[in-house]
Every structure is written in C-alpha cells, then in structure tokens.
Amino acid sequence: xxxxxxxxxxxxxxxxxxxxxxxxLLHRCFSSSSSSPNNKLxxxxxSWSLDEKSLKEAFSSYGEVTEVTIVYDKDSGRSxxxxxxxxxxxxxxxxxxxxxxxxxxxxxxxxxxFALERVRxxxxxxxxxxxxxxxxxxx
Numbered sequence: 001x002x003x004x005x006x007x008x009x010x011x012x013x014x015x016x017x018x019x020x021x022x023x024x025l026l027h028r029c030f031s032s033s034s035s036s037p038n039n040k041l042x043x044x045x046x047s048w049s050l051d052e053k054s055l056k057e058a059f060s061s062y063g064e065v066t067e068v069t070i071v072y073d074k075d076s077g078r079s080x081x082x083x084x085x086x087x088x089x090x091x092x093x094x095x096x097x098x099x100x101x102x103x104x105x106x107x108x109x110x111x112x113x114f115a116l117e118r119v120r121x122x123x124x125x126x127x128x129x130x131x132x133x134x135x136x137x138x139x
Contacts, residue, residue, distance in 0.1 A: 039066075039093045043100075044082040044111035046070065052083075058105055059085050063092025084115055
C-alpha cells in the first residue's frame with residue numbers, strides 16, 4: 001500500500017511539472033512581447049447588420065482608429081460576425097479592449113482580444129499537454 005501511495009505522489013508531481021512546463025511554453029509562444037506592439041484588436045460577436053463606419057464610431061472614443069475590417073462570407077456576402085480594429089497607439093488599443101470587452105453593441109455582447117499575427121504559409125505549432133487528446137493509444 002505504501003508503494004502505491006509513493007507512486008501516486010510521484011506521478012502527480014511529474015504531471016504537475018509537465019503541465020507547468022507546457023504552460024510556460026504556451027506563454028512564450030502566444031504572449032505578445034513589449035518589443036512588438038500590438039495595436040490590432042479582434043472583435044467578435046458583431047451583429048450581421050453592423051458596418052465598418054459604425055464599428056469605427058464605437059471605438060474611436062478610445063483613440064485614433066487607423067483601420068476597421070469586418071470579415072464577410074465570400075459566398076453569401078453576409079458578415080461572419082467578427083472583425084478587426086487597428087489603433088495608432090498600443091495604449092489606445094488596450095484601453096478600448098478593457099472598456100469594450102463584454103459590452104453590448106447593437107444588442108450583442110462583444111468579445112475582444114488582441115489579434116494574433118497571421119502568418120501565411122507557415123506551420124502552426126500547437127504544444128500538446130501530456131495525456132490530453134491522445135485517446136490512450138500512445139500517439
């Protein structure tokens with residue numbers, strides 16, 4: 001019985017260390033560094049009837065908005081319900097994110113985060129956590 005307790009303790013400790021190491025890796029891969037400012041916000045939860053002008057007006061009180069893009073479906077031409085807002089200053093983007101995340105615009109709550117840089121043609125590497133999604137088959 002004592003050996004079983006020791007094995008359980010060691011397994012938990014190893015698992016905890018692996019999770020902490022992977023969280024550190026995720027943080028390094030996906031957090032923005034201070035050397036590369038991020039002035040671009042991802043804005044989700046947009047009403048299908050919202051246009052770029054209205055989106056710009058909603059965010060312009062937080063600073064100079066340099067570009068607004070709403071993403072449309074190429075087949076139907078209807079909004080896909082998300083877009084991007086670029087600010088001239090990173091601090092303005094942060095203020096807008098903090099103030100507008102979760103607020104309603106045209107009756108819909110917005111989901112706002114800093115946009116990730118899109119890399120065309122590159123491979124996307126997603127770190128795996130041990131024991132998650134392997135289905136027990138060892139792959």
